[in-house]
Amino acid sequence: MRFEGSKTYVAPKDLQIAVNAAVALERPLLVKGEPGTGKSVLAQEVAEALGTPLIEWHIKSTTKAREGLYEYDAVARLRDSQLGDPRVSDIRNYIRRGKLWDAFVADARPVLLIDEIDKADIEFPNDLLLELDRMEFTVVETGERVMATRRPIVIITSNNEKELPDAFLRRCFFHYIKFPDPETLAEIVAVHFPDLKPRLLKAALETFFELREAPGLKKRPSTSELLDWIKLLVVEDLDPEVIAERSPGKVLPPLHGALIKNEQDVHLFERLAFLDRARR
Structure with a gap:
């Protein structure tokens, strides 16, 4: 599977090389460039060109890395216990899967877009290092171990609002999308x-x-x-x-x-x- 652009997305040669290199290395592709140069759209086009599902995680300033793995709704469980709901006996009813979890267990190898990672707290990239490296994590509340059946194609975009940690950058294949001539x-x-x-x-x-x-x-x-x-x-x-x-x-x-x-x-x-x- 090689990315060569599409009918609706003009991908310069250097961008094609970057995408295919990241796929071959099984490393996240970190894409920077001016806003409006097609960084986010790239993930959609790669997924369409390769015929794979697309999972999108759009980062906000309040987003925490753990949300990409899962969230445990303790408040809902407490409320249901007070109401006598029988679901409280199984804690898994209150665990919501995150985008990384979805990508890890997808039936077909997906493209995972982590969009505008620089919007989040400076520690956000570091908090994902282990999970993106090993492609696995443990659900603390249940002890369940979630492992990727196949490594997703990870595309991460940044508008350079914050410097990303060196340890995170070492694990990525980097490409800067130059403004088109x-x-x-x-x-x-x-x-x-x-x-x-x-x-x-x-x-x-x-x-x-x-x-x-x-x-x-x-x-x-x-x-x-x-x-x-x-x-x-x-x-x-x-x-x-x-x-x-x-x-x-x-x-x-x-x-x-x-x-x-x-x-x-x-x-x-x-x-x-x-x-x-x-x-x-």
């Missing part, structure tokens, strides 16, 4: 908009990269935002000349709210427009 981005757009007129594509990409390269930009627009913007351009049936227009004082393209997502960057372009008018 214009040619690759054109391929990505073509996948989503196969009937897009060449003139519109050219105008949209030139305008998009001009915005991304503006000095002082706080948040540069991403691939997903480009796709949203092009969808709006198609819906509004805008002429490519309108998109590419650079008249005095006009530095923001039409429907720029799909690309520029905070007021500081809007003000930046307004100042650029003011300076342009002043020079004239």
Whole structure:
């Protein structure tokens, strides 16, 4: 089984190599890159391309590593004991399986996505070291030993909000998804908009990269935002000349709210427009 991208996901050669290397080594694939470069979608596409199930664990700031294994609901058991519920005699009725447990016992080798691991507490990655390494854990309350029947393909994403521990990094195969160059981005757009007129594509990409390269930009627009913007351009049936227009004082393209997502960057372009008018 080798990953080579899909009809809906343009995977550069270096990304294909990284996925296949992680699968061969049976190591988690740690993927970093700008938000919106397709890190989370990668797991979905790998699962679809390889014909395997996908199990997704989306991490929040409050997520604890143990939740990935299982959770024991002692409160529910206490409540049921007070109500005389016969289920209290079996503690297993109050143990909820986590995403790692599901991945370990899946009938077919799954893809396990641990999404945005850097959102959690700094100790979160370390708390998973043993389980990801050995692919097993013990349910303390019952003494049950849960072992992976086959090692899942683990894909972990990070937006670099926190540094990850060295011990965790040593156990991963690392890949950084670089922002696509214009040619690759054109391929990505073509996948989503196969009937897009060449003139519109050219105008949209030139305008998009001009915005991304503006000095002082706080948040540069991403691939997903480009796709949203092009969808709006198609819906509004805008002429490519309108998109590419650079008249005095006009530095923001039409429907720029799909690309520029905070007021500081809007003000930046307004100042650029003011300076342009002043020079004239």
